[in-house]
Amino acid sequence: MAEFTAGQRIVGLKSGYLVGERLGEGGFGLAFVATADDGRRVVLKQLRLARMGDWKAMELFEREARVLAALAHPNIPRCHEFFATDGARAVDPGELSGLTGDASLVLVQDHVDGASLAAWVAASTRTTAAQAEALLRKLLGVLDYLHGLHPPVVHRDIKPGNIVVTAAGEPMLIDFGAIQDRARRDSEVGSTSVGTFGFFPIEQVLGKARPASDLYALAMTMVVVLSHRQPDELPLDPSTSKVDVREACPGLPERLTRALDGMLEPAVGQRLASARDVLAVLDGEVLQPQAADIPVPKARSLPAIVSRVPLYTGGAAALLLYGFFFDAFSESELVSLSFLWLIPLAFGLGARLNDSIGGGLRWAVGATLLLGAFLLLVFPAL
Known part of the structure; x- marks a missing residue:
């Protein structure tokens, strides 16, 4: 149907509306003041489908209009109904295919009597x-x-x-x-x-x-x-x-x-x-401002001396063996003596990292097994 005109009567699903002055236009959307059959002043927003480039625009209008129809807040104009019309009859927008000719979607909302803040500024109202x-x-x-x-x-x-x-x-x-x-x-x-x-x-x-x-x-x-x-x-x-x-x-x-x-x-x-x-x-x-989550260092429960003594002792033994007495022992003796420094070193390192004696024992056992496998499987072939 054509654009609404002043004096035209539009029949919706819930009421009829007598169109008054045009309030404004945006793209293909028009807004008019109207009077409902019960005397209420309302705003009719008309979307002419013939002025759309594709059906996607109609789909967006309908989706947003249904959202507005569900709004209920005292500082938002109420939405009374949303319908499609070809000028002869009104249907639910979902039944738009049943209309003939140039159809329009129409959203009906309360008309708000008052002055806009833009009018306040224009009138120099402080x-x-x-x-x-x-x-x-x-x-x-x-x-x-x-x-x-x-x-x-x-x-x-x-x-x-x-x-x-x-x-x-x-x-x-x-x-x-x-x-x-x-x-x-x-x-x-x-x-x-x-x-x-x-x-x-x-x-x-x-x-x-x-x-x-x-x-x-x-x-x-x-x-x-x-x-x-x-x-x-x-x-x-x-x-x-x-x-x-x-x-x-x-x-x-x-x-x-x-x-x-x-x-x-x-x-x-x-x-x-x-x-x-x-x-x-x-x-x-x-x-x-929301602070970023910074990990807090966990307090240690194991006394430092438990891990430090074997760790430092094993490290010192390895340094002496390979730094000062390297030439005093044969290759086989050096490998055999590895048990003296590797096991305490592994225990101290495991206890420190796991903050427990159990952790140190697991590392010591693991080091022993690895060194034993080396002596049995790898070293004889060297």
């Missing part, structure tokens, strides 16, 4: 540190919920325009652009970035978005709201190329500065890893 921290805590709760799902849901496009604050002061995270952006990435030539430039970290540019990527975007959003400066206008630390939070937002409480600073680390491995970690910093906790 945000206090206390207000910013309250908003940040609420939004961290949203991310903790999303990232705790299995698999985690990564928003990928957190920015001032996608956070709407209601009249009651509740921030709502809207426009889960991962639906359209992931599909668009597979269906449009030259469309490689996911998110809004300036608000996403380097790993997201490389197509490796993860929960910590949302933390970076949220911190950048809060710094923009506090400073009224866009990402490319923010001061950078020349030694790290990281946004200098203290210079951009002077006068913030130290714990809020540390939290934002930790969220804005360019390297994902150095960034605060989870929403709970950020909340811990806001609560005044000092997170310590």
Whole structure:
């Protein structure tokens, strides 16, 4: 079917919807304000299948839409239904093949009444540190919920325009652009970035978005709201190329500065890893880097003298025999005298390495057997 138009009535699986003004467009996705049959204001997101390059894009849209349909959090708009329609009738997206003509997928969500943080900045509305921290805590709760799902849901496009604050002061995270952006990435030539430039970290540019990527975007959003400066206008630390939070937002409480600073680390491995970690910093906790496991030397229980006496005695005997009295003995006598130094040397070495007398005895017996085999099997043939 064609793009929705104002005044058009769309019939879904649960309700009918009277289409109002268009909210926006992204790739092949359109968003409209609409009124449901019961009077609720909702948002209709339309994905026209005719504008897709292949069915993979539709598969991605459907998969992500079903994830959104399962979300339940007070700071995320509710998803009411998800259906496919050709304009004449609506079916479950799984029955899409039963439709004829130009079909569309439609996602229906609550419409959030309020002003976006982008509108606050455009209107020069100043945000206090206390207000910013309250908003940040609420939004961290949203991310903790999303990232705790299995698999985690990564928003990928957190920015001032996608956070709407209601009249009651509740921030709502809207426009889960991962639906359209992931599909668009597979269906449009030259469309490689996911998110809004300036608000996403380097790993997201490389197509490796993860929960910590949302933390970076949220911190950048809060710094923009506090400073009224866009990402490319923010001061950078020349030694790290990281946004200098203290210079951009002077006068913030130290714990809020540390939290934002930790969220804005360019390297994902150095960034605060989870929403709970950020909340811990806001609560005044000092997170310590995880120390590498360093093996601790095991305390020895065997007295050192037990291994050292035979070890040093055997070594000294070997040195005297071969260093000073070598010419005083025949070759056969030298081999026979090996028992005098090899056995104590082996015992001392085994006891030291195994930290036990039993270990020393095993090494001594082994040395005796090897030397005996040498005398019986090898030496006569030399």
